[in-house]
Amino acid sequence: MTELAASDPLPKPKRDIAPILLPIALALLMIPLIGSTSSWLTLTAASLAMGMMIFIMASGLTLVFGLMDVLNFGHGAFIAVGAYIATLVFAPFAASVQADSLLVNLAVLAPAALLSMAVSGALGLVVERVLILPVYGQHLKQILMTTGGLIVAEQTLYALWGPQIIPMPLPASLRGSFILGDVAIAKYRVLAMFIGLAVFIAIQLVLNRTKLGLLIRAGVENREMVEALGYRIRRLFLGVFMTGSALAGLGGVMWALYREQVHASMSDELTVLIFVVVIIGGLGSIGGCFIGAILVAMVANYGGFLVPKLALVSNILLMVAILMWRPRGLYAVTSR
């Protein structure tokens, strides 16, 4: 151990780049397997877009776990609620949605997404206060409580909207694809990629460049110490939980547009997917969650193209492989 003088800068933690290289290597490896460059480009773009959407949904879950040690099994409910709220905005403005003008479309899309985020976030407030607050620090009860919350939320959605599938058409200007040579990339996927990247960068900036982020990261490391320094960590937790719920709502809107339909059972299907992502990434790690989401999407897209039968279990195989390599996920958060 070397002595450090007070003026020396703190030693930088080593950067762990192997997980970052993983999706890149996977993508490059697929070029010869897929054969045609144009389908490879299309598939890669599709995986990135899908990965970004999954990341938006999963980021809240992993953040909440990392900070509060709370695993929300009802996270999928926020996704479904977000999607349903968006249909409320879309239905009365159907004409504007179908208008072939990007500005008019976005004028409906943006308020719909914001409203969904607001409602999901508000619901997050209620869920945190009612379901999670009484059972802090008790994993078993947390799982049971939030699973109960998922059942109630799903059934309430059925009661309010009915059990049928609600169609959610893409705005006219976002349909179709950009054609570059013989490569076709769906317009909506480009938008999804941009939103996902923006969310990722925003989270990283807040966590690494602001005082709030400093407190959050400190809370992840050592909750008692942050409390002892006089910060009300409970409030911080609540804020993070609501942000995570709002992000899930946003993800729900994006996923509904991607699938062009809304159904309460989408929460079940997506819960499994985001759990796999969060496990692969390492519980509590945003960077890991980002890479995990892209990996899951890549395996789904490439796998679906190369061996369609395998696509059904590809997520599980990926998870097993990653956990064999790093048993606590790509980036293990130190304190757990």
Place this chain on the structure above:
Amino acid sequence: MMILSGDPPRSRVLTLVLVVIILALAATPFLFPGAKALNVAAKICVFAALVASYDLLLGYTGSVSFAHTMFYGIGSYAIAIALYGMGPNWAAVATGIVVGLPLAALLALAIGLFSLRVAAIFFAMITLAVASAFQVLASQLSWLTGGEDGRSFQLPELLRPGTVLISKNMFGFEINGRILTFYLVFAVSAMMILALLRVVNSPFGRVLQAIRENRFRAEALGFRTVFHLTYANCLAALVAAGAGVLNALWLRYAGPDTSLSFSIMLDILLMVVIGGMGTIYGAIIGATIFILAQNYLQSLMGVASKAASEAGLPLLPGLLHPDRWLLWLGLLFIASVYFFPSGVVGRLRHGGGDKGVGTSH
């Protein structure tokens, strides 16, 4: 006492309730005429055993598994595929059991070795992922499982409804193959529950409870916790597969909706928590309450919903719609985790005091 492994209900009311339930189940073919009552009774038996096996995991080791329906489904499908493929004979039943039960145990072993080393939360998520993959797999391998339609099959001669063993004019009741099947289900379920009671009251069961209370300390005392947890996982899977066999035999059918779907998993969770975690007896109570509610609450809710819509109330008709019964049980579930985590059984045993599972970390 011997038969209960020295773990009696320990509450007069509870004993009374259990005796009433068991007597009512045993006498269902004679007390309550009609196919529906018999179906409900058989379902209660099957689910009591299934939920008891889940209680071994949730209540005694404190690990939440979402893959329990997978084992249940393996049992169901094994017997269904065997009887479908080999025809209605006893050899097929034996084949189904000999293939299905070890398969479930092996899969449980693999999952356990893979994921029980880490925290309970990891186990919950991994079992959820594996179970959903298995569900998709079962519906896709339609040449084997019949896909979404499932597999219907014929039972061996002796168990068919058409087989009359004792005709009606002897005692006033007809004993046919259907009733014989019911008693088979009843007896095997009872045996499995008693066996589970034996397991949890053995030294092995005590170690499981020690792990539940404080895994670190149990490990420090020299118990190989991963071994114990994996073993418990395999035992629970075996019993769940057994319950699946009974379920398929009773329904003469195995399909994704009756034996694999995620909603059954949620039902099991509801039953074990409402009945009382870590008691085994809770499984019987929970299954009885839940399945009675499932079958009879719905018609009650239908009446209430109609009344509400005739009174012109907003929202209420939707919330009271018979299909929304799970909403109310979900609320009951949350309330019971919150207010009486030891469930009905714990409530009856300790009065108001909550000394059940779940108070530990």
